[in-house]
Amino acid sequence: MKLYSYWRSGTSYRTRIALELKGIDYEIETVDLREGAHKQPAYLEQNRQGLVPTLVTDEGTSICQSPAIIEYLEEYKPSPALLPVLPEDRATVRAMAAVIGCDTHPLGNLRVLKYLKAEFGQDQAGINKWAATWMIPAFETLETLVLNNEHEGEFCFGDTPTIADCYLIPQLYSADRFEVDLSPYPKLLKVRQACEELKAFQRAHPDNQPDAD
Amino acid sequence: MKLYSYWRSGTSYRTRIALELKGIDYEIETVDLREGAHKQPAYLEQNRQGLVPTLVTDEGTSICQSPAIIEYLEEYKPSPALLPVLPEDRATVRAMAAVIGCDTHPLGNLRVLKYLKAEFGQDQAGINKWAATWMIPAFETLETLVLNNEHEGEFCFGDTPTIADCYLIPQLYSADRFEVDLSPYPKLLKVRQACEELKAFQRAHPDNQPDAD
Numbered sequence: 001m002k003l004y005s006y007w008r009s010g011t012s013y014r015t016r017i018a019l020e021l022k023g024i025d026y027e028i029e030t031v032d033l034r035e036g037a038h039k040q041p042a043y044l045e046q047n048r049q050g051l052v053p054t055l056v057t058d059e060g061t062s063i064c065q066s067p068a069i070i071e072y073l074e075e076y077k078p079s080p081a082l083l084p085v086l087p088e089d090r091a092t093v094r095a096m097a098a099v100i101g102c103d104t105h106p107l108g109n110l111r112v113l114k115y116l117k118a119e120f121g122q123d124q125a126g127i128n129k130w131a132a133t134w135m136i137p138a139f140e141t142l143e144t145l146v147l148n149n150e151h152e153g154e155f156c157f158g159d160t161p162t163i164a165d166c167y168l169i170p171q172l173y174s175a176d177r178f179e180v181d182l183s184p185y186p187k188l189l190k191v192r193q194a195c196e197e198l199k200a201f202q203r204a205h206p207d208n209q210p211d212a213d
Numbered sequence: 214m215k216l217y218s219y220w221r222s223g224t225s226y227r228t229r230i231a232l233e234l235k236g237i238d239y240e241i242e243t244v245d246l247r248e249g250a251h252k253q254p255a256y257l258e259q260n261r262q263g264l265v266p267t268l269v270t271d272e273g274t275s276i277c278q279s280p281a282i283i284e285y286l287e288e289y290k291p292s293p294a295l296l297p298v299l300p301e302d303r304a305t306v307r308a309m310a311a312v313i314g315c316d317t318h319p320l321g322n323l324r325v326l327k328y329l330k331a332e333f334g335q336d337q338a339g340i341n342k343w344a345a346t347w348m349i350p351a352f353e354t355l356e357t358l359v360l361n362n363e364h365e366g367e368f369c370f371g372d373t374p375t376i377a378d379c380y381l382i383p384q385l386y387s388a389d390r391f392e393v394d395l396s397p398y399p400k401l402l403k404v405r406q407a408c409e410e411l412k413a414f415q416r417a418h419p420d421n422q423p424d425a426d
Contacts, residue, residue: 049312049354061301067280067315068307075300087288088274094281098314099262102280106319115346120333133328141262 001026004046004054006033007209010105011066012053013170016209018070020200021161022077026055030211033110067101070163082163084151093157096145096164100171104138107131108174131178135171142168143185154194161195169195173206214239217259217267219246220422223318224279225266226383229422231283233413234374235290239268243424246323280314283376295376297364306370309358309377313384317351320344321387344391348384355381356398367407374408382408386419 003019005012005028019026031037031052038050046062047054055063055072063069074082083090106112108131116122116130142156151157156164172192175182182189195201206212216232218225218241232239244250244265251263259275260267268276268285276282287295296303319325321344329335329343359369369377385405388395395402408414419425 048357049316049350051316057301059301061304063301063304063308065308065311065315067311068304071307072300072304075303087285088270088272088276090288091274091276091281091285094284095276095278098278098280102278102315102319103262103264103322106315107325109316112320115343119343120335122333130328130332137262144261 001058002029002056003027004029004031004043004052004056005209006031006038006052007206007212009033009052009110010108010170010174011051013173013204013206014166015053015055015066015069016204017161017166017169017201018073018082018163020204021080021082021166021198022073023080024073024077028210030209032211067097070166074163080160082161082166084157084162089151089157092145092149093162093164096142096156097167099138099141099145100167104134104171105167105174107134108178128178128180131174132180135175135178135180138171139175139180139182139185139188143187146187146191155191161198161200165191165195168192169201214271215242215269216240217242217244217256217265217269218422218424219244219251219265220419220425222246222265222323223321223383223387224264226386226417226419227379228266228268228279228282229417230374230379230382230414231286231295231376233417234293234295234379234411235286236293237286237290241423243422245424280310283379287376293373295374295379297370297375302364302370305358305362306375306377309355309369310380312351312354312358313380317347317384318380318387320347321391341391341393344387345393348388348391348393351384352388352393352395352398352401356400359400359404368404374411374413378404378408381405382414 003026031043038052044050047064053066055069063072083093113127116127146156149157153159155161156168216239244256251265257263260277262277266279268282276285296306326340329340362370364371366372368374369381
């Protein structure tokens with residue numbers, strides 16, 4: 001498979017984690033967002049929205065949108081599973097992912113931050129405040145959800161990584177960039193520590209990408 | 214089942230559509246966002262994030278986050294299916310849903326609009342411009358995705374509604390509220406027309422909710 005990816009993009013990062021956890025062979029095709037490579041005709045043929053990531057499957061099908069890609073990977077290669085077995089448990093894990101994927105990450109997207117600068121004249125302090133406004137309640141929610149689910153373990157849900165961890169780790173990386181204080185979330189930090197010990201998370205890390213600064 | 218819902222919330226609306234399409238019996242418990250009912254301790258026990266919707270299952274489990282609820286409903290009652298059979302097709306439909314669910318709807322959320330007003334002094338014109346900035350590329354993408362998938366039909370994907378339609382219809386409703394011109398998207402408007410003829414979409418419509426103005 002081939003993944004169109006940008007090293008620092010949170011949605012690329014979460015997709016790389018899922019691919020690595022699944023043990024799927026894939027090559028990275030870098031898309032430099034800073035140089036506008038995502039708006040070039042060749043890339044738009046793969047991804048009409050002009051966003052990363054895009055997964056090109058073995059059969060040459062292009063799949064856009066990281067939530068769709070990650071669910072696809074779970075169906076394509078069910079083991080190791082990134083979702084638990086029971087529907088209610090799967091819903092808990094998917095809800096954790098959506099707290100990040102819907103309510104947090106999209107508000108800190110590059111195109112949104114550009115708008116805040118250009119239209120509302122925001123400087124870095126204003127951007128950091130904006131980012132923290134959406135990250136803090138999400139981390140508070142996740143800290144409680146992780147602590148209070150019946151499957152408390154090393155990871156967000158139980159003792160093996162799930163898609164919730166695929167979403168959480170890149171968001172914590174983003175929090176560091178925007179200088180959000182993570183000390184009120186000791187459980188999330190412990191989850192991060194457990195993830196950092198795994199090769200899959202190490203290999204997917206932005207710093208270990210071919211296009212990293 | 215019981216759905217905690219607010220009539221005008223797009224995420225409540227999309228969840229009601231899914232419940233109605235599935236033919237699942239449910240009762241509505243209204244949560245008045247304008248009166249802050251979502252921040253009351255009783256509701257926070259159901260939904261730690263203080264957002265709508267929340268689904269309470271037959272067994273009394275609370276499920277938060279509409280994407281997690283909708284996937285749960287698909288697993289709980291597979292027929293009528295709201296996702297196609299083939300993994301690649303499922304990915305296409307889920308990607309359409311995520312274009313709305315991740316890249317569009319969260320930016321027009323009530324809490325975000327409140328921030329734009331309070332922190333950046335935006336008036337209704339500024340808010341409308343902001344909303345249009347994110348809706349227009351999403352609708353352009355969806356118009357192309359719907360027209361160019363091999364399963365073009367009455368709905369977003371083929372001749373029966375899928376979760377993509379559950380997400381699209383509330384977003385078009387929101388577009389009307391923010392005065393976004395929909396005439397460049399004739400295919401999406403045709404899909405809306407097909408949906409409007411179905412009882413499920415009619416029953417889920419904001420105007421037909423017990424808490425509607």
